[in-house]
Amino acid sequence: MQETSRTDPLFVAVETDVISRADVAGLIAGRLAAIRVPGLLPAARCHAITAALADAEMDRYDESRVFPVVAKFGPAINDHRDAGGLRDDYWDAARSAEKSWSTLGLADGPRELCLAALRAAWPDVAPGRRQGREMHVGIVREINAGLQVHFDDTAREYAGRLLDADVVAQLAFNIYIRVPPVGGETVLWRRRWQPDDEALRIPGGYGYHEAVAADAQSLTLRPALGDGLLFDPRHYHTVRPATDGRRISVGCFVGLTDDGRLVLWS
Numbered sequence: 001m002q003e004t005s006r007t008d009p010l011f012v013a014v015e016t017d018v019i020s021r022a023d024v025a026g027l028i029a030g031r032l033a034a035i036r037v038p039g040l041l042p043a044a045r046c047h048a049i050t051a052a053l054a055d056a057e058m059d060r061y062d063e064s065r066v067f068p069v070v071a072k073f074g075p076a077i078n079d080h081r082d083a084g085g086l087r088d089d090y091w092d093a094a095r096s097a098e099k100s101w102s103t104l105g106l107a108d109g110p111r112e113l114c115l116a117a118l119r120a121a122w123p124d125v126a127p128g129r130r131q132g133r134e135m136h137v138g139i140v141r142e143i144n145a146g147l148q149v150h151f152d153d154t155a156r157e158y159a160g161r162l163l164d165a166d167v168v169a170q171l172a173f174n175i176y177i178r179v180p181p182v183g184g185e186t187v188l189w190r191r192r193w194q195p196d197d198e199a200l201r202i203p204g205g206y207g208y209h210e211a212v213a214a215d216a217q218s219l220t221l222r223p224a225l226g227d228g229l230l231f232d233p234r235h236y237h238t239v240r241p242a243t244d245g246r247r248i249s250v251g252c253f254v255g256l257t258d259d260g261r262l263v264l265w266s
């Protein structure tokens, strides 16, 4: 008998000049795997941000959990998660990131960059709120050595609701403001977490051995400078190491609320 390997025709990326409402809806509905926006941010603006950041103090994700190391600017919810909740030091980190960014002399902060990218598609977009407080939006990450294979799903990672709103779908959004000449690809797999996957967890880490996605259809996306990328982070995904150069992005999570708004957080 002849074996044929079948692929899901819906697990594809669309390329567009501006993110449209239909594409965001399609991504959430599972009609698409990713939305790529080549040149979302002009090269000159990417260079201006990375140049200004050279003078800023970056910190790192908690190195006991996030290895290889990932440098960042601004808080990441997962570094402040405790017993399914968000520790108060998240808010202190958010305030100090905003203060420190304001000294860089740039027109737009990471919050505005993320909001602006989505506003054309979805005018009703705003930072999410938790217990009445506005979440931090826009984390700058330098992921030179790659990521562990992982998924992001706030509904699983936080007890109850992270935000005051009911988030019915979550997306991940990134703009690449510096890209390496080789490596640094984002890989998505057509596979979501299943209970048995826990056997393949990386001890102490945030991710899984790549075998977790073995045999699943995959999509490899190589970001170019200024590109935007939106995908469903419940699909297992990773970033391949940059063998040379630096890979810096500005990104956030995007939630669709039960009343049809988009809310952002980092």
Ligand SMILES: O=C(O)CCC(=O)C(=O)O
Pocket: 143, 147, 152, 172, 173, 174, 186, 233, 237, 238, 239, 249, 251
């Ligand atoms: O940098 C990327 O391309 C993806 C990073 C990631 O894991 C995420 O945004 O959830």
Ligand SMILES: [Fe+2]
Pocket: 150, 151, 152, 172, 233, 237
């Ligand atoms: Fe992720």
